[in-house]
Amino acid sequence: MNNQYYLYIMTNKYNTVLYTGVTNNLQRRVYEHKSKLVEGFTKRYNVIKLVYYEIFDDSYTAISREKQIKAGSRQKKIDLVNSLNQEWKDLYDDL
Numbered sequence: 001m002n003n004q005y006y007l008y009i010m011t012n013k014y015n016t017v018l019y020t021g022v023t024n025n026l027q028r029r030v031y032e033h034k035s036k037l038v039e040g041f042t043k044r045y046n047v048i049k050l051v052y053y054e055i056f057d058d059s060y061t062a063i064s065r066e067k068q069i070k071a072g073s074r075q076k077k078i079d080l081v082n083s084l085n086q087e088w089k090d091l092y093d094d095l
Contacts, residue, residue, distance in 0.1 A: 005062035007069065009052040009081060010042065015088050017045045018077050022066045026053060027095045034092070049090040052081045 006026040010019045010033060019042050023029035030050045033042045041047070056062040069077060081088060 003057075003059075005056045005059045007054045007056065007062050007065045008050060009069075009077060010047045011049050011051050011081075011088065012046045013048065015049075015051075017047055018074065019045075019047045020066055020069050020077070022059075022062045024059070026050075027092075030092050030095070049088070050092045050095075051085050051088050051090070053091065 003024055005022060005024050006029075007020070007022050008026060008030070010021070010030070011017055019033075021029070032038050034048050036043045054062075054065065056065065069080070085091065
């Protein structure tokens with residue numbers, strides 16, 4: 001199998017909320033968040049912008065990375081996004 005897994009960070013219009021997740025289909029999952037098809041945190045806090053992602057070859061590594069990022073501080077997440085996307089532009093259209 002040549003599956004890819006993605007760790008991703010999304011935010012709202014004002015970059016005040018951060019959401020970290022894992023998926024095996026980044027384009028579909030971000031679409032679900034943007035379209036508010038997913039009940040819960042992202043719908044409640046209007047999380048609509050993909051600002052960071054990493055690609056992995058196996059789900060175990062992607063989930064481990066997600067846990068590592070979620071355990072970190074908000075500032076560490078901000079620094080991570082800034083390291084690759086200083087403008088915090090929505091990366092969805094580049095997928």
